[in-house]
Amino acid sequence: MIAAYSVIGLLGFAVIWAVVAYNGLVEARVKKDKAWHEISARMKRRYNLIPILVETVKRHAGYEREIIENVVLARNMAATTNGSPAAQAAAENRLTESLRLLFAVAETYPEFKDNQVYMGIQAQLAEEAEHIHEAQARYNDAVRSLNDKIDTFPSSHVADMFGFEASESFDLDEGKQASAPAAPMAMMLKFGGSW
Numbered sequence: 120m121i122a123a124y125s126v127i128g129l130l131g132f133a134v135i136w137a138v139v140a141y142n143g144l145v146e147a148r149v150k151k152d153k154a155w156h157e158i159s160a161r162m163k164r165r166y167n168l169i170p171i172l173v174e175t176v177k178r179h180a181g182y183e184r185e186i187i188e189n190v191v192l193a194r195n196m197a198a199t200t201n202g203s204p205a206a207q208a209a210a211e212n213r214l215t216e217s218l219r220l221l222f223a224v225a226e227t228y229p230e231f232k233d234n235q236v237y238m239g240i241q242a243q244l245a246e247e248a249e250h251i252h253e254a255q256a257r258y259n260d261a262v263r264s265l266n267d268k269i270d271t272f273p274s275s276h277v278a279d280m281f282g283f284e285a286s287e288s289f290d291l292d293e294g295k296q297a298s299a300p301a302a303p304m305a306m307m308l309k310f311g312g313s314w
Contacts, residue, residue: 139278147265151286154258155204158289161254162211165247166198169218172240176221177195179237182214186221193217204258204289211251212292218244255289262286 141291173187194217197210222241231238266285269278277283 136273137277140274141239141281144265144268144274144278146262146282147268148283151258151261151265154254154261155255155289158251158258161247161251162197162207165170165244165251166194168240168247169194171236172221172244175237175240176225176231178259179234180225180228183221183224183265186217186224190214190221204287208289208291215248215292252291255291259288259290262288 133148169190173190176183177187197207197214200207200210225237264310265283268274269283269285
């Protein structure tokens with residue numbers, strides 16, 4: 120009789136442990152998905168600011184056509200990338216590079232230093248870049264947490280039973296993350312990059 124109770128107790132413990140492990144995996148996946156949605160929302164806001172920037176630059180430096188077209192192409196590519204975080208990061212890095220080039224060229228035109236629309240958009244893009252960077256850190260922490268749960272014993276057995284798969288981190292090129300520096304020297308110091 121005691122043996123039967125022991126077996127029932129062990130089975131009950133195993134079921135409770137499996138439920139707790141499953142719920143921990145679900146919670147980690149939800150946290151990761153929520154962090155990705157935050158990144159997506161910030162990137163969409165960034166994409167929406169770029170056409171205003173492009174129109175402003177066109178008015179004052181319209182003959183920098185190739186640079187402007189590269190920004191538009193990079194923005195459209197980034198906005199329509201629906202692949203893995205690595206594919207999205209590659210598209211974002213390309214957009215960041217094209218924006219950095221546009222800002223470098225715009226700095227050679229004195230009329231941009233007094234243009235409130237240009238300065239405002241530049242500041243908003245710098246702010247969005249910072250928010251994306253913060254959201255990226257939260258997402259990558261959530262991915263690490265989920266992947267640790269998937270890879271470690273004993274929750275790895277529950278992950279295998281229910282089809283949980285490891286997730287990919289979102290790795291932007293850190294030296295080029297700030298796409299719209301309000302003050303170039305400040306961004307160089309912050310990110311350790313060079314112009």
